[in-house]
Amino acid sequence: MIRRMAVLILLGAVCTQAGLAQNPGPAGAEPGGGGGYLFAHMTKEDYGRLYYSVSRDGLHWTLLNNGRRVYENYAGHPDICRGHDGRYYMTGGSATVTLWVSPDLVRWSKHLEFNPNVYQTPDFQPIERTHGAPKIYYDKDSAQYLITWHTSTQRKDPNDFERYWSGQRTLYITSKDLQTFTPPRRLFQYDMATIDVIVRKSGGRYWAILKDERFPSFDWPTGKAIRIASSPSLTGPWTEPSPRTTPNYREAPTLIPRPDGQGWYLYYEQYPGVQYGLSTSPQINGPWYDVYIMDYQVPANARHGCMMPISQTQYEAILRAYSDKEVQR
Numbered sequence: 001m002i003r004r005m006a007v008l009i010l011l012g013a014v015c016t017q018a019g020l021a022q023n024p025g026p027a028g029a030e031p032g033g034g035g036g037y038l039f040a041h042m043t044k045e046d047y048g049r050l051y052y053s054v055s056r057d058g059l060h061w062t063l064l065n066n067g068r069r070v071y072e073n074y075a076g077h078p079d080i081c082r083g084h085d086g087r088y089y090m091t092g093g094s095a096t097v098t099l100w101v102s103p104d105l106v107r108w109s110k111h112l113e114f115n116p117n118v119y120q121t122p123d124f125q126p127i128e129r130t131h132g133a134p135k136i137y138y139d140k141d142s143a144q145y146l147i148t149w150h151t152s153t154q155r156k157d158p159n160d161f162e163r164y165w166s167g168q169r170t171l172y173i174t175s176k177d178l179q180t181f182t183p184p185r186r187l188f189q190y191d192m193a194t195i196d197v198i199v200r201k202s203g204g205r206y207w208a209i210l211k212d213e214r215f216p217s218f219d220w221p222t223g224k225a226i227r228i229a230s231s232p233s234l235t236g237p238w239t240e241p242s243p244r245t246t247p248n249y250r251e252a253p254t255l256i257p258r259p260d261g262q263g264w265y266l267y268y269e270q271y272p273g274v275q276y277g278l279s280t281s282p283q284i285n286g287p288w289y290d291v292y293i294m295d296y297q298v299p300a301n302a303r304h305g306c307m308m309p310i311s312q313t314q315y316e317a318i319l320r321a322y323s324d325k326e327v328q329r
Contacts, residue, residue, distance in 0.1 A: 010013075031303045037256055040078040040090070041305025043067075044273045050074035051302070052322055054315065058175030058256055058265050058307075059296040060279075064322040067301075069110045074100065077166060077197070077252075079306045084143060088177065091134040097147065099136075099178060104176040105314060106321045114181070116173055118151050121184040126151045132168070133304070134250075137199045139206075139234050146234055148172045148187055150195040150213075162215045170210070170233065188229070189237050196252050198306075199234070200284070207284045209253045209266070210236055216248045217246045224248045226268050228285065245288045250277060252304040255284075256305065265291075265307075273303055 050071045053061040053116040064070070076092020084087050090100040090113065101111040118126045120156040145212055154167030165315060170187040188194060190230040193213035200207050208229045216223030225244035258265055263282035268276055276298040278291040310318070 010172060011229075018188070034295060035310050037087055037307055038079055038310045038314075038318065039302070039305055039307045042077070042303045043299075044303055047087070047303065048075050048077070050078055051305075052318065053299055053302065054310075054318060058259055059291075061298050061302075064318070070322055071100075073110065073266050074108065077304045079135040080105075080308060081136045081138045081145075084146070084176075088139075089136055090143075091136045091147065093134065095130060095132050096132055097131045104317060105310070106317055112178065114183065116171075116184045118171060118184055121171055121186060121312045124171070124186055127155050127167070133196055135196075135198050135306075139179065141201070142234055143176060143297045144234070145175045145178060146172055146199055147175070147181075148197045149186070149198065152195075165195075166193045166215065167193050168193045168213050170197045170218050185235070187236065187238075190220055190240065192241070198253060200255055202284050206234055209255060209284075210241065211251045211253070211284070212241065212244070224250070226250050226253050226266070226319065230285065232285035241266065242286070245286065246277065250266040254305065254307045256309060267298070267307060269303060276302065 019230055032235055036054055037058050041051055041053065042048055049069050052064045052070045054064060074092055075086040076094065078090055078092065080088055080090045088102045088105055092098045092100065096113050096115045098113045100108045110300045113212060116131065118129055124164040130151055131149040132151065134147055137146045139146060148170055149169045150170050150299045150314040152164055152167040153169065155165050156164045171184045172187045175181045175186055187197065195211045195213045196211040198209050200273045210227055210229065212222045212225055212227050214220050214223040222244045225248050226246040227241035227244055229241045247269050250273060251271055252269045254267050257263050258280065263280060264284060266279045266288065268277050278290040278296050279289040
C-alpha cells in the first residue's frame with residue numbers, strides 16, 4: 001500500500017476503483033488548481049472552529065498546524081468561495097450570517113456580520129430567527145453571490161427531536177458586492193426538509209447538492225441522504241431531487257473536481273462524526289460510485305467543512321504558514 005501511494009504521488013495520478021479507471025466517462029469538470037486542494041473544516045473535539053488540511057491528489061489529506069486552529073476568531077461551519085475581486089470569502093455564524101475575507105487563504109479578517117430577516121420570507125413561517133450552516137457561492141456568469149442556509153418552521157421538542165429537523169427549509173439571499181443583499185427567499189419550490197445545500201455550475205446548468213432532512217422510512221427511503229437537483233438559473237426553479245447518491249445518515253457534502261479532469265469527487269460525512277465517505281462520478285448528475293475506503297484518507301477527527309482546488313503558489317504559502325511537520329510537497 002505504501003509503495004502504491006508513492007507511485008501515485010510521483011505520477012500525480014488519482015486512486016480509483018478499478019472499474020472507474022477503465023471507464024472514467026466524459027470529462028465533467030475542470031482540472032484542479034494545479035497545486036492541490038484545501039480542506040477547511042471543524043473537528044469533533046472543537047466543533048465550529050477553523051482547521052486546515054491539504055491534499056495533492058484530492059484523496060489523501062494531511063491535517064496542518066499540528067492539529068491546532070488556523071484562525072482563532074472564526075466560528076461556524078466553514079464554506080469558502082473566490083469572489084468578484086479575487087479575494088476569498090468564508091461564511092460562518094448561526095444566529096447571524098458572518099463573512100470573513102482573505103487575500104490568500106492565510107490571512108483572514110471579519111468582513112461583515114448581518115442578520116437577514118427570515119420572518120420577511122414570502123410563503124414561509126419560521127419559528128426562529130436562525131441561519132443554520134450558511135454556504136456561499138460566487139457565480140461568475142451572473143456576477144452575483146448566492147448565500148444559502150436553513151431555518152426551521154418547527155420548535156425544538158425534547159420528546160420529538162425529528163419534528164424540528166423535518167421543519168428545516170433552505171433560504172437564500174443574493175448580492176453583487178457583499179454589501180447589499182436581496183431579501184430572503186426559499187430556494188426550492190417544493191416543500192421538503194433540506195439542509196447543507198451547496199450550489200455549483202457545470203455543463204451549462206446549476207446543481208444543488210443537498211441533504212434530504214426527512215427521517216428515513218419505507219415511505220421516504222431517501223431521508224438523511226445526499227441528493228442532487230439542477231436548474232437553468234442560479235436560484236431555480238429546480239428539478240425534483242435525484243434518488244439518493246449516498247447511504248442514509250450522510251450530511252455536509254462538499255464537491256471538488258478530480259485532478260485528472262475526468263469528473264468529480266463528492267465527500268460527505270457519516271454522522272455523528274464517525275468518518276467521511278467519498279464517491280466519484282464523470283459528471284455531477286451521475287452515476288456516482290463509492291471510492292474504496294483504503295484509497296483515500298481524511299483526518300480522523302475532521303467534521304463539516306469545504307474543499308477547494310488551490311494553485312501551487314497557494315499550496316506552498318499555506319504550508320509555509322501552517323506546516324510544522326513533513327507534508328508532501
